[in-house]
Each structure stands twice: as structure tokens, then as C-alpha cells.
Amino acid sequence: MLKVPELRPQDVGTPVPVDAKVPVDTYTYDYIIVGGGTAGSVLASRLSEDPSVSVLVIEQGPGADTWASRVPVISGNPFRSGTLAAMWWALPMPQVDGRALQVMRGEALGGTSRINALLYTRGVPGEYNRWAELGCEGWGYTDLEPYFIISEKTLSHPASKFRGKKGPWVNRQFSTSPYKIMKPVTDAICGANIARVDDLNDPATPAAALGALDVIIDGDSRRTSTNRAFLPAKLTSDRAARLKICTNSLVLRLDVAREVDGALRARGVYFEATNPRSAAQTFYAQARREIVLSAGALGSPQILMLSGIGPKEHLEHKDVPVLLDVPAVGSYLQDHISVPLTYEVPLSDSLHQLENSTFAALKAVASYLLAGRGILSAPFQNVTSLVPSWLLDDDSRVVAHDPTDLDATVPGNCPDIELMPIANNCTDADIPGKGVFTLLPTLIRPKSRGSVRLATSNPRGRPDVDLGFFDDPDDYVPLRKGIRLALRVAADARARGAPLTDLIVPESTSDQEIDRFIRKNLRDTFHYTSTCRMGSQIHGERPSVVDGYLRVHGVHGLRVCDTSVFPDIVGAHTMAPAVMVAEKCADLIKNAGKT
Numbered sequence: 364m365l366k367v368p369e370l371r372p373q374d375v376g377t378p379v380p381v382d383a384k385v386p387v388d389t390y391t392y393d394y395i396i397v398g399g400g401t402a403g404s405v406l407a408s409r410l411s412e413d414p415s416v417s418v419l420v421i422e423q424g425p426g427a428d429t430w431a432s433r434v435p436v437i438s439g440n441p442f443r444s445g446t447l448a449a450m451w452w453a454l455p456m457p458q459v460d461g462r463a464l465q466v467m468r469g470e471a472l473g474g475t476s477r478i479n480a481l482l483y484t485r486g487v488p489g490e491y492n493r494w495a496e497l498g499c500e501g502w503g504y505t506d507l508e509p510y511f512i513i514s515e516k517t518l519s520h521p522a523s524k525f526r527g528k529k530g531p532w533v534n535r536q537f538s539t540s541p542y543k544i545m546k547p548v549t550d551a552i553c554g555a556n557i558a559r560v561d562d563l564n565d566p567a568t569p570a571a572a573l574g575a576l577d578v579i580i581d582g583d584s585r586r587t588s589t590n591r592a593f594l595p596a597k598l599t600s601d602r603a604a605r606l607k608i609c610t611n612s613l614v615l616r617l618d619v620a621r622e623v624d625g626a627l628r629a630r631g632v633y634f635e636a637t638n639p640r641s642a643a644q645t646f647y648a649q650a651r652r653e654i655v656l657s658a659g660a661l662g663s664p665q666i667l668m669l670s671g672i673g674p675k676e677h678l679e680h681k682d683v684p685v686l687l688d689v690p691a692v693g694s695y696l697q698d699h700i701s702v703p704l705t706y707e708v709p710l711s712d713s714l715h716q717l718e719n720s721t722f723a724a725l726k727a728v729a730s731y732l733l734a735g736r737g738i739l740s741a742p743f744q745n746v747t748s749l750v751p752s753w754l755l756d757d758d759s760r761v762v763a764h765d766p767t768d769l770d771a772t773v774p775g776n777c778p779d780i781e782l783m784p785i786a787n788n789c790t791d792a793d794i795p796g797k798g799v800f801t802l803l804p805t806l807i808r809p810k811s812r813g814s815v816r817l818a819t820s821n822p823r824g825r826p827d828v829d830l831g832f833f834d835d836p837d838d839y840v841p842l843r844k845g846i847r848l849a850l851r852v853a854a855d856a857r858a859r860g861a862p863l864t865d866l867i868v869p870e871s872t873s874d875q876e877i878d879r880f881i882r883k884n885l886r887d888t889f890h891y892t893s894t895c896r897m898g899s900q901i902h903g904e905r906p907s908v909v910d911g912y913l914r915v916h917g918v919h920g921l922r923v924c925d926t927s928v929f930p931d932i933v934g935a936h937t938m939a940p941a942v943m944v945a946e947k948c949a950d951l952i953k954n955a956g957k958t
């Protein structure tokens with residue numbers, strides 16, 4: 364059976380210090396991609412379409428898949444043994460009673476698309492029209508729609524002109540749920556005047572909508588992470604001479620040098636085996652044309668800072684020689700803030716039946732193996748709803764005074780609350796022996812911002828992440844409304860026969876109690892963005908890291924391509940937007956110098 368050819372540092376680089384006798388061509392590539400994650404895998408595939416270029420991808424995690432890593436429900440559990448998810452504690456947040464939360468990402472070829480909850484969401488057009496309003500020319504919705512389309516192959520919307528049918532990345536909807544409770548719960552969401560739609564990714568979807576989610580599951584009921592879709596074994600074997608994939612290898616820093624005219628140029632990367640036991644030797648690879656950082660919103664700023672590009676005072680404090688003062692590196696981190704409301708339900712209405720009933724577990728495995736069906740084949744959430752909180756009245760019903768209020772192409776109308784029903788426990792609380800169900804109101808347009816900073820100048824150290832939740836107290840206002848909407852939905856769903864018993868919910872609906880509940884129960888959503896954000900200036904009113912071509916300001920030959928470049932977070936799960944960015948980045952690189 365064909366496998367993705369995985370190389371080691373010594374196969375693609377030269378030992379450091381570089382021996383002048385080693386032929387430069389043996390460690391030089393046209394493009395070096397740092398991080399073969401969600402976006403990095405797409406970019407590597409697209410750039411290597413051109414038979415005349417060479418591409419090196421360096422990824423700190425492994426490449427190979429296991430059976431379990433492709434089963435939708437199993438692979439989406441970051442706490443199972445053998446997971447490719449890495450977790451570490453973010454800094455405690457004094458503004459939310461000192462709460463500290465764990466941050467998480469996938470560390471493998473395919474990155475976080477290997478371990479996430481599989482949801483494919485683009486976000487409403489107004490999200491990207493806002494990027495254009497922020498001055499990012501070429502990044503409005505109509506500019507970006509073609510990049511969403513070329514990447515995907517929808518199995519559920521064959522007639523839609525807005526959806527891709529020929530791309531490598533398969534997704535589909537599960538319009539029915541294995542959990543009976545979903546019917547009264549979704550009916551209750553509609554009871555709050557939220558329209559049911561067929562396709563949440565259709566650009567004409569109103570700003571308040573409920574619909575089945577598209578998920579990255581193929582026709583054989585297997586996860587389609589971006590490495591599987593864009594770097595399949597056949598493609599990587601066919602391109603083995605020009606596409607080198609170096610896995611289990613950690614990039615330490617970039618080689619950035621000053622040229623004769625005084626400008627900075629990124630020339631190469633230093634890297635070594637991720638496993639410290641095999642890392643006795645550091646290696647070097649050189650880029651003929653460009654280096655692209657695709658190490659994610661937590662990784663890309665870390666590598667820039669380790670290379671001397673970042674906020675000057677912080678780098679000095681960490682004893683990193685400063686090459687370029689770029690205050691926005693690692694700054695302006697955003698993430699969605701969610702607050703689970705937790706209910707007990709019968710085991711049959713919850714994924715927890717798998718842990719609590721041997722019969723249910725055996726049945727699930729048998730129906731997956733024999734027919735590719737059943738609980739293991741489906742996502743734990745198959746629907747979601749989006750709401751602009753300012754349209755919710757005192758009874759938590761959506762009231763649009765004018766139909767244009769729901770026009771989601773307008774940036775000011777974008778939904779700021781997502782309410783998702785999930786047949787699973789989304790808290791850290793251990794609730795043994797029970798079926799658990801969650802209503803998850805999430806603030807998807809937060810004003811609060813955090814940061815990523817070096818904890819140490821040692822590249823093996825995890826960066827310090829300050830999630831910054833509620834550093835802007837205005838964020839309480841929409842989230843309170845989202846929680847009241849969830850309470851309304853729970854009450855209405857019960858009236859429609861849903862067997863929901865309160866487990867962890869607010870004790871009253873007063874602002875004070877809801878705010879206390881938020882601080883005690885909030886969670887990060889792992890949708891980290893904007894730590895190398897796009898914009899026109901390094902300093903000034905809106906400091907940024909990359910320009911509209913994703914080139915790092917002030918450094919030649921260096922781009923960033925992952926969720927860190929989002930000028931502002933989008934009100935969508937961030938994987939499909941990351942892939943869109945990679946598709947556009949590939950186009951920008953291929954067309955560089957043509958205009």
C-alpha cells in the first residue's frame with residue numbers, strides 16, 4: 364500500500380554549522396513551509412502542482428494515520444490515548460476570577476484538522492466584507508468565495524452554485540441525528556423565531572438561522588483532514604522528487620539576514636528532530652524563493668519572535684536579539700468564548716452511552732464496521748444556530764424590525780452568538796453514569812483580545828498564551844443574551860417533550876448571576892486567530908504583521924498562511940476559513956511578479 368513518504372531532518376537539511384563543501388542544492392528548495400497543518404497541507408499541495416518548483420514542508424508531528432484517527436467520533440476526542448492533540452495551560456485571567464484554561468492544537472501532518480470536531484463552516488459574507496472594510500483589499504466575500512469553492516467537494520449540496528463539487532476536500536451533512544432529543548431541541552430553537560435553512564454556508568443565509576452542519580466526513584464515513592484530502596499517498600509519491608515532507612521535526616527559528624541594501628530577507632530555517640532524544644544535531648535548509656509560516660495562530664508568532672521579529676521590549680526582556688520591531692506579532696489574539704449549560708438526559712440521547720453501556724458500544728462499533736453508520740460515523744453535533752444578539756427581545760425571541768436587519772452580507776448584521784446543541788458533556792466536570800447533553804451559547808464576535816508571548820527563548824518551550832477573555836467587559840452583554848436564549852430553548856424543548864434535567868445551569872436569570880455563571884464556566888473554543896494579523900502598516904493606528912499578500916512587513920521572502928493572519932476573528936469555526944486562506948496564498952505566490 365502506498366504511504367506518504369516521511370523524511371527526517373538529515374534527509375532534507377544539512378548539519379549546522381553548515382559545511383561550505385556541501386553542495387548548496389542538496390538543502391535548497393524554492394519554498395519552505397513551516398508547519399504542515401490545516402493550511403500548510405493545502406499550500407504544499409497547491410505549490411507543488413507546478414512541476415518546476417521544489418517544496419519542503421517541515422512538520423513537528425507525525426504523518427501517518429491510524430484507523431482510530433479517521434473514525435469521526437474517536438478522532439475528535441482529544442483526551443483518548445494516542446491522540447495527536449497537544450494541550451497546555453494558558454495564563455490565569457484575573458478578570459475572570461483567575462480562571463486558567465487549556466489551549467489545544469493538533470500536532471501532526473494535517474494539524475488541527477486531524478483532531479477537531481469536523482465542522483465545515485465558512486461564516487456569513489459580512490465577516491469577510493468586514494475584513495475588506497478594515498482595509499484588506501482583495502479579502503471581501505466575493506473575492507474569497509472562489510477559494511472556498513475550489514477546495515471542497517460537497518456531497519450534500521450538488522445543486523448549489525456556491526458550493527464546490529470538484530475539490531479534493533469532501534464534506535457532507537448529517538440531516539438526521541442519532542439522538543431523538545435533537546428534534547424537540549431544534550424545534551425549540553425555531554420557536555425563538557430562528558429560521559431553519561438547508562445550507563448554512565449559502566451566502567444568502569439570513570443572519571439568524573438554524574441548520575444542519577457540513578462536516579469533513581467522506582462517503583465511507585472517515586474523517587477527511589487536510590493532509591488526507593490535499594496530500595494523499597498517491598499524490599505525494601508521484602511528486603516525491605519535488606515535494607519533500609519532513610515530519611517529527613521542530614523548526615527552531617528562521618535565518619533572517621540583512622542584505623547589502625539594508626533590507627531583511629528570510630533565507631532559511633533551523634530545525635531538529637522533535638523528540639529531544641534524537642535531537643543531538645541541528646539542521647539547516649535554505650529557501651531559493653520564499654519561506655511560509657503555517658504553524659498556526661500559536662506557533663507562527665512564536666517562531667517569528669524566536670527569530671527576532673516581534674515586539675521589541677518583549678524580545679529584549681527574553682534576551683532575543685531584535686531584528687525588527689513588529690508590535691503586532693503575537694498581539695490581538697482572539698478566540699470564541701463559550702459557556703456550556705449542562706443537562707442530564709437518558710443515556711440513549713447522549714454520546715455517553717458508549718462509556719456506560721457495553722451493548723451500546725458494541726452496537727456502535729459493529730454498525731460502523733459493517734455499514735459505516737451509527738454513532739461513531741457521525742459528529743457529536745449535527746446542527747447549529749446563529750443569532751445577532753441585539754435582535755433578541757426580552758422573551759429571547761428574534762425580532763427583526765426590518766428584513767434588511769437579517770442581511771448577513773452587511774458586516775454590522777453578522778451574528779454574534781452561536782447556540783449549538785451537543786449530545787455530550789462539554790465541561791471538565793466528571794459526571795459518571797449519566798447521559799449528558801449541552802446547550803452551548805458561544806460569543807463569536809468577541810471584542811476582548813489576548814496575546815501569545817515567549818515564555819522562554821528555548822524553542823522547545825510552549826509559548827505563554829493569555830486568552831484575554833473579558834478584558835473588554837462589553838462582551839458580557841451579548842453572552843448574557845445568548846445564555847438567556849439557551850434557557851428559553853431548554854424550557855421550550857421540555858414543553859415539547861425533551862427529557863432535560865438541570866445539572867449545571869445558572870440559578871437565576873439576573874445579570875449578576877449570569878455573569879457569575881459565565882466566569883465560573885467559560886471555555887475557550889480553540890478558534891485562535893489574528894496573532895499575525897493582516898493590515899497595511901507595522902505601526903500606526905492598526906498595527907499588523909502581514910500585508911494583503913500575506914508578506915511579513917519589512918522582511919523579504921517571508922509570508923504567513925494560517926488563522927493567525929485573520930485581520931479579525933470570523934463568526935465561524937475556523938478550519939474552512941484557514942483552508943480558504945491557504946488556497947488564496949497559493950494563488951498569490953503563483954502569481955507573484957506577474958502583475
Ligand SMILES: Cc1cc2nc3c(=O)[nH]c(=O)nc-3n(C[C@H](O)[C@H](O)[C@H](O)COP(=O)(O)OP(=O)(O)OC[C@H]3O[C@@H](n4cnc5c(N)ncnc54)[C@H](O)[C@@H]3O)c2cc1C
Pocket residue numbers: 397398399400401402403421422423424441467468469470471472473474475476478479480481482483484612613614615657658659660662663666888889890891924925926927935936937938939941
Ligand atoms: C479540539 C478542537 C476542535 C475544533 N473543532 C473545529 C471544528 O469542528 N471546525 C472548525 O472549523 N474548526 C475547529 N477547530 C479550529 C480549527 O481546527 C483550527 O482553527 C484550524 O484547523 C487551524 O488551522 P491552522 O492551519 O491555522 O493551524 P494548525 O492546523 O494547528 O497547523 C499548525 C501546524 O504547525 C505545526 N507547528 C507548529 N509549530 C511548529 C514548529 N515550530 N515546527 C514545526 N511544525 C510546527 C503544528 O504541529 C501544526 O501541525 C477546533 C480546534 C480544536 C483544537
